Amino acid sequence: MPEKTTWEKFFDAHAPIYEDNVFTKNTVREVDFLLDELHLPSGGSVLDVGCGTGRHAIELAKRGYAVTGLDLSSEMLSRAADAAKAENVHVEWIRANATQFTFPELYDAAVCLCEGAFGLLGESDDPIDQPLSILCNVSRSLKPQAKAVFTVLNAAAILRKYQNEDVAEGRFDPLTMVESSEHPPQEGMPAVAVRERAFVPTELILLFRLAGMSVLNMWGGTAGNWGRRSLDLDEIEIMIVACKTAELPAAGDAAKPRA
Ligand SMILES: C[S@@+](CC[C@H](N)C(=O)[O-])C[C@H]1O[C@@H](n2cnc3c(N)ncnc32)[C@H](O)[C@@H]1O
Numbered sequence: 304m305p306e307k308t309t310w311e312k313f314f315d316a317h318a319p320i321y322e323d324n325v326f327t328k329n330t331v332r333e334v335d336f337l338l339d340e341l342h343l344p345s346g347g348s349v350l351d352v353g354c355g356t357g358r359h360a361i362e363l364a365k366r367g368y369a370v371t372g373l374d375l376s377s378e379m380l381s382r383a384a385d386a387a388k389a390e391n392v393h394v395e396w397i398r399a400n401a402t403q404f405t406f407p408e409l410y411d412a413a414v415c416l417c418e419g420a421f422g423l424l425g426e427s428d429d430p431i432d433q434p435l436s437i438l439c440n441v442s443r444s445l446k447p448q449a450k451a452v453f454t455v456l457n458a459a460a461i462l463r464k465y466q467n468e469d470v471a472e473g474r475f476d477p478l479t480m481v482e483s484s485e486h487p488p489q490e491g492m493p494a495v496a497v498r499e500r501a502f503v504p505t506e507l508i509l510l511f512r513l514a515g516m517s518v519l520n521m522w523g524g525t526a527g528n529w530g531r532r533s534l535d536l537d538e539i540e541i542m543i544v545a546c547k548t549a550e551l552p553a554a555g556d557a558a559k560p561r562a
Pocket residue numbers: 310311314327352353354355356357358373374375376379399400401402415416417418419420421423
């Protein structure tokens with residue numbers, strides 16, 4: 304078994320209390336919102352990347368959709384599987400790194416919510432290649448014209464939060480928009496140092512374009528407060544609604560720009 308990545312260690316330890324977070328309490332309304340945007344056929348297929356404890360995946364399955372939840376953390380997935388069982392719904396759970404999967408043209412839609420992998424950088428992840436690989440993998444997994452909804456950290460809010468001392472002391476890198484932080488030890492777990500990436504809207508449009516997707520809308524996507532409103536500088540997360548518009552080269556060329 305390869306060594307766990309930092310985020311895998313973090314979410315394995317965080318899994319028992321993840322759903323205590325206040326931002327996880329709006330799942331039913333969020334799924335209503337997603338269904339308004341995704342225009343799924345009845346019983347259509349949805350891929351949830353970085354599905355965590357499966358709260359969106361399970362709610363979508365309860366509404367009759369065929370859902371796959373993909374996540375790196377076996378502890379998050381184990382809770383997801385238990386919750387699906389308790390709700391008596393079927394969801395396919397897959398443990399995988401979102402930078403390394405492919406399910407060619409299988410899905411009617413994809414979601415990647417609350418930084419579900421996107422921008423959660425492992426120790427050796429490149430700040431551009433990591434999100435671009437995820438987008439390419441999602442794009443390859445979608446049927447032509449299928450839609451995707453992502454929520455990702457907003458660089459504008461991050462920039463307003465940090466000072467030059469934070470840059471000097473390594474807490475924030477203004478070149479890559481990467482925050483570095485140390486999470487204190489939890490029961491049975493040593494401290495975990497993690498890196499998290501925020502995004503500027505124009506680069507999101509470019510990254511999605513490189514992955515064969517067109518951005519249709521960018522709205523307020525702060526967890527617990529999604530809305531079809533224009534972004535303000537303090538919005539913690541950006542919601543991106545996109546549509547697959549072009550085919551990509553085969554997997555393995557994920558990080559290469561299209562000709
Ligand atoms: C903040 S949680 C979001 C979970 C869920 N989407 C939600 O809205 O509640 C981020 C999830 O992304 C997963 N994750 C982090 N890096 C990943 C990667 N490289 N590949 C797949 N999943 C990853 C974590 O294990 C965690 O479950």
